Amino acid sequence: MRNIKLVLSYDGSEFNGWQTQPGFRTVQETVEAAIAAVTRETPIRLNASGRTDSGVHAVGQVANFRTASNLLCERFLRGINANLPEDVAVLSAEEKQESFDANRDAVRKLYRYVIHDGPAPTPFLRKYVARSRRPLDAAAMARAARCLVGTHDFRCFETEWPNRATSVRTITHLRINRFGDHIWLDVEADGFLYNMVRAIAGTLMNVGRGYWPESQPQAILEAGDRTLAGPTAPAEGLFLMRVTYEA
Amino acid sequence: MRNIKLVLSYDGSEFNGWQTQPGFRTVQETVEAAIAAVTRETPIRLNASGRTDSGVHAVGQVANFRTASNLLCERFLRGINANLPEDVAVLSAEEKQESFDANRDAVRKLYRYVIHDGPAPTPFLRKYVARSRRPLDAAAMARAARCLVGTHDFRCFETEWPNRATSVRTITHLRINRFGDHIWLDVEADGFLYNMVRAIAGTLMNVGRGYWPESQPQAILEAGDRTLAGPTAPAEGLFLMRVTYEA
Numbered sequence: 196m197r198n199i200k201l202v203l204s205y206d207g208s209e210f211n212g213w214q215t216q217p218g219f220r221t222v223q224e225t226v227e228a229a230i231a232a233v234t235r236e237t238p239i240r241l242n243a244s245g246r247t248d249s250g251v252h253a254v255g256q257v258a259n260f261r262t263a264s265n266l267l268c269e270r271f272l273r274g275i276n277a278n279l280p281e282d283v284a285v286l287s288a289e290e291k292q293e294s295f296d297a298n299r300d301a302v303r304k305l306y307r308y309v310i311h312d313g314p315a316p317t318p319f320l321r322k323y324v325a326r327s328r329r330p331l332d333a334a335a336m337a338r339a340a341r342c343l344v345g346t347h348d349f350r351c352f353e354t355e356w357p358n359r360a361t362s363v364r365t366i367t368h369l370r371i372n373r374f375g376d377h378i379w380l381d382v383e384a385d386g387f388l389y390n391m392v393r394a395i396a397g398t399l400m401n402v403g404r405g406y407w408p409e410s411q412p413q414a415i416l417e418a419g420d421r422t423l424a425g426p427t428a429p430a431e432g433l434f435l436m437r438v439t440y441e442a
Numbered sequence: 443m444r445n446i447k448l449v450l451s452y453d454g455s456e457f458n459g460w461q462t463q464p465g466f467r468t469v470q471e472t473v474e475a476a477i478a479a480v481t482r483e484t485p486i487r488l489n490a491s492g493r494t495d496s497g498v499h500a501v502g503q504v505a506n507f508r509t510a511s512n513l514l515c516e517r518f519l520r521g522i523n524a525n526l527p528e529d530v531a532v533l534s535a536e537e538k539q540e541s542f543d544a545n546r547d548a549v550r551k552l553y554r555y556v557i558h559d560g561p562a563p564t565p566f567l568r569k570y571v572a573r574s575r576r577p578l579d580a581a582a583m584a585r586a587a588r589c590l591v592g593t594h595d596f597r598c599f600e601t602e603w604p605n606r607a608t609s610v611r612t613i614t615h616l617r618i619n620r621f622g623d624h625i626w627l628d629v630e631a632d633g634f635l636y637n638m639v640r641a642i643a644g645t646l647m648n649v650g651r652g653y654w655p656e657s658q659p660q661a662i663l664e665a666g667d668r669t670l671a672g673p674t675a676p677a678e679g680l681f682l683m684r685v686t687y688e689a
Contacts, residue, residue, distance in 0.1 A: 206565040252566070272562070281568040315519065318453040319499070321528040323566065 196261040199271060200291045201226075201241075203256040205283035207430065208322045212249040213256075222247070222283055226258070229278035233271065234264040244301045244438040245387070250430030252323065254307075255286070257438040259297040295440075303367060303439040305383040308396040309432045313376030324377065325396070325432030331403030333378050337371040339402040339409040340380075342416060343395065344369050351415045351424050352395050353388035362388055371399070378403075381436075390427050397425035443508040446518060447538045448473075448488075450503040452530035455569045455678065459496040460503075469494070469530055473505070476525035480518060481511040491548045491685040492634070497677030499570065501554075502533070504685040506544040542687075550614060550686040552630040555643040556679045560623030571624065572643070572679030578650030580625050584618040586649040586656040587627075589663060590642065591616050598662045598671050599642050600635035609635055618646070625650075628683075637674050644672035 203226065211219035215227075223241055230239045243258040266274070271288040279285070311317055311324040312331045343366055350362035368383035380399065382392055398415065401407045407425075415423045450473065458466035462474075470488055477486045490505040513521070518535040526532070558564055558571040559578045590613055597609040615630035627646065629639055645662065648654045654672075662670045 204562075204565050206568075276562055281563060282565045284563045284565050286562050315451075315523055315533050316526075316528060316531045318451050318529045318531050319570065321453075 196263055196293075197265075198259055198261055198291045198293055198295050199268065200257065200259045200289045200295060200297065201271075201275075202286040203253060203258060203283065204286055205253050205256070206322070207247060207250050207252040209282055210249065212251070213243055213246040222253075222256075225280065225283060226275070226285075227260075229275045230260060230262075230271075232278040233266070233274035234262050236262060236264065242297050244297045244304065245435075247433075247435055248390075248430055251433045251435065252431075253435040255437045256435050257297045257301070257440075259291065259295055297438070300440050301386075301438050302441055303383055303385055304387060304435065305368070305381065305437040305439075306387070306392045307434045307436050308380040308382070308392055308428065309434065310378040310380070310396070310400065310428075311376055312378065317376075322431055323434075325400075325429045327400060327404070329404050331378060331400060332405065333371055333373040333403065335405075335409055336378070336380075336399045336403040339412050340369050340371060340395075340399055342413040347416055348419060349388055349391055349416075351419050351421050352391045352398070353421060354390035354394065354427060364388065364391075392433060393427045393430070394421075394424050396428035396432065399425070400428060401425045443510055443540075444512075445506055445508055445538045445540055445542050446515065447504065447506045447536045447542060447544065448518075448522075449533040450500060450505060450530065451533055452500050452503070453569070454494060454497050454499040456529055457496065459498070460490055460493040469500075469503075472527065472530060473522070473532075474507075476522045477507060477509075477518075479525040480513070480521035481509050483509060483511065489544050491544045491551065492682075494680075494682055495637075495677055498680045498682065499678075500682040502684045503682050504544045504548070504687075506538065506542055544685070547687050548633075548685050549688055550630055550632055551634060551682065552615070552628065552684040552686075553634070553639045554681045554683050555627040555629070555639055555675065556681065557625040557627070557643070557647065557675075558623055559625065564623075569678055570681075572647075572676045574647060574651070576651050578625060578647060579652065580618055580620040580650065582652075582656055583625070583627075583646045583650040586659050587616050587618060587642075587646055589660040594663055595666060596635055596638055596663075598666050598668050599638045599645070600668060601637035601641065601674060611635065611638075639680060640674045640677070641668075641671050643675035643679065646672070647675060648672040 215224045227239045268288040309324045312327040346365040366384045370381045460469045462471040474486045515535040556571045559574040593612040613631045617628045
């Protein structure tokens with residue numbers, strides 16, 4: 196069997212997340228059906244780097260599937276896209292060694308959380324940003340976020356803790372940039388707990404609004420208590436940007 | 443009565459164009475209702491720089507209305523936005539002299555037509571670009587477009603000609619730029635005929651695809667025959683960017 200790696204982009208607005216659930220429109224089921232239409236094989240099992248929740252977007256989700264089809268990767272790309280609805284697309288298709296596993300082999304993931312805090316709403320971006328009616332102090336948010344970089348027990352930023360063997364993760368990169376009325380929170384880590392980026396975003400937004408001191412994230416981290424952290428920020432601001440594998 | 447100028451942005455995807463039509467969702471009716479909710483006056487009559495068609499977007503549409511309300515413009519801005527759905531927003535509100543008329547006093551309008559010709563579709567931009575499955579030669583399109591700049595009879599690029607006293611217009615600026623897989627066609631003129639930008643876009647796309655020689659727009663202009671021009675390009679690629687008034 197050949198092992199094909201896909202890079203996928205999707206607008207999460209009208210999907211009930213990645214993972215197949217009977218009776219719901221999901222990315223996994225939609226893409227599996229498009230692959231099956233090309234390879235004429237069923238069932239196709241598409242294995243993603245990780246699930247994304249309902250409403251969360253992807254610019255560079257990665258998944259792999261196995262097939263006996265001898266089509267060129269270029270033909271997979273065109274054929275799958277021709278069978279997909281407009282809110283999901285395959286950006287690339289590539290054959291990998293037999294052992295490649297998009298979930299297990301992912302070494303880092305980069306998420307971007309986008310916040311809009313301008314005086315007027317933005318009609319074109321309404322499904323792609325979280326909106327703050329109050330202007331945020333992005334510099335204060337950046338200072339408050341510094342303590343999160345590195346290896347920590349992030350259980351305080353996890354919904355439904357404990358749901359993993361360990362809640363220790365390493366954030367390798369965390370950057371907050373303002374572009375006009377938009378703030379981008381970029382977080383790259385070796386793995387993420389459930390709703391971790393959205394809990395961090397909700398916490399930092401409380402700092403940016405001036406509700407909380409810049410020292411609050413450090414205090415939350417030390418206490419290890421989810422009830423102290425900010426609310427889970429809305430799904431529509433979150434994008435899975437990139438998944439990195441060992442070369 | 444005070445005379446208030448609004449700058450409006452809207453995602454045209456779910457509107458049946460600007461102009462009120464019974465039984466359809468239009469931008470005019472939607473914004474008039476939001477103004478009326480703030481001023482408690484009915485009917486409010488909102489006068490735009492021009493109609494936009496079904497599916498056409500606006501980044502900077504301009505309109506004016508008259509009111510006896512003594513609210514500050516800042517309050518109009520916030521109040522109207524609070525009463526608008528998410529796909530339309532007021533970007534600014536400003537009091538003008540009694541004689542100001544957003545339609546009659548417009549001296550130039552700038553439209554942008556956006557085309558995507560990359561190998562894979564773009565889920566996030568699917569409602570905001572026209573898609574060409576074949577890569578376009580943007581440089582050839584730019585050369586072919588040069589003959590359109592200046593004062594000409596544009597009847598050949600008008601749908602349902604003749605529907606105006608004159609079809610002579612002056613294009614003051616026409617630029618074609620490629621940004622990665624996107625091509626922007628910017629056209630500024632003292633006025634536009636019905637579907638004029640979309641007919642120009644459809645014509646230039648036929649040049650960009652290599653179907654037509656670069657000399658074709660000149661030949662169409664000289665013949666003055668709409669049936670020679672390219673098809674009317676899809677509405678979703680078109681944005682009303684800016685309306686200019688005398689200072």
